[in-house]
Amino acid sequence: SQQxxxxxxxxxxxxxxNATMNCSYKTSxxxxxxxxxNSGRGLVHLILIRxxxxxxxxxxxxxxxDTSKKSSSLLITASRAADTASYFCATDGGNKLVFGxxxxxxxxx
Amino acid sequence: xxxxxxxxxxxxRRRGQEARLRCSPMKGHSHVYWYRQLPEEGLKFMVYLQKExxxxxxxxxxxxxxxxxxxxxxxxxxxxxxxxxxxxxxxxASSLPxxxxxxQYFGPGTRLTVL
Numbered sequence: 001s002q003q004x005x006x007x008x009x010x011x012x013x014x015x016x017x018n019a020t021m022n023c024s025y026k027t028s029x030x031x032x033x034x035x036x037x038n039s040g041r042g043l044v045h046l047i048l049i050r051x052x053x054x055x056x057x058x059x060x061x062x063x064x065x066d067t068s069k070k071s072s073s074l075l076i077t078a079s080r081a082a083d084t085a086s087y088f089c090a091t092d093g094g095n096k097l098v099f100g101x102x103x104x105x106x107x108x109x
Numbered sequence: 110x111x112x113x114x115x116x117x118x119x120x121x122r123r124r125g126q127e128a129r130l131r132c133s134p135m136k137g138h139s140h141v142y143w144y145r146q147l148p149e150e151g152l153k154f155m156v157y158l159q160k161e162x163x164x165x166x167x168x169x170x171x172x173x174x175x176x177x178x179x180x181x182x183x184x185x186x187x188x189x190x191x192x193x194x195x196x197x198x199x200x201x202a203s204s205l206p207x208x209x210x211x212x213q214y215f216g217p218g219t220r221l222t223v224l
Contacts, residue, residue, distance in 0.1 A: 088152070096142060097144075097213060100151050102151050
């Protein structure tokens with residue numbers, strides 16, 4: 001079964017607005033990562049947050065991790081049309097990454 | 110420093126044919142992972158290899174699928190006697206030996222279409 005599950009499944013916002021995506025997982029983790037995938041393309045690594053961290057920033061991205069609730073959120077501030085993509089969380093599952101089904105973000109200009 | 114390379118980017122096969130997907134990891138990376146992505150879904154782990162060794166193949170279908178990572182050359186994911194359900198995007202990732210599930214760097218993927 002999937003470890004990470006994102007919500008919402010799809011999100012449509014106007015350029016300049018903030019976008020928040022959530023990820024829940026089931027078992028203990030060492031770290032959680034967020035990836036972006038543009039339509040028909042490969043995955044781009046966005047950010048990694050370790051289990052002993054609560055918040056991490058990278059440019060317009062802010063990731064939070066709540067291990068007590070087994071959840072993480074990805075916030076993209078001041079969104080741009082180029083942020084339109086699918087966003088996946090991935091948790092470490094031994095020798096592999098375990099991905100959720102993703103959130104499709106559409107930023108309208 | 111070239112990233113993870115995969116070829117071909119698109120592959121069309123008829124049912125019953127064989128598909129061979131290639132992956133060259135990033136320079137200095139000796140760990141390779143293969144994932145499969147069905148339409149509208151996230152990536153699912155298939156196999157984890159080091160040079161000349163399969164470390165974890167828990168995600169590989171029991172039949173028709175095999176993977177190798179020889180001492181020289183790229184990693185190969187081989188699908189024999191393809192069926193329509195094999196149509197998907199296949200992604201390869203690589204990592205440093207110490208990294209494993211820290212940061213894996215993904216290739217652009219091979220999109221397999223089975224007619």
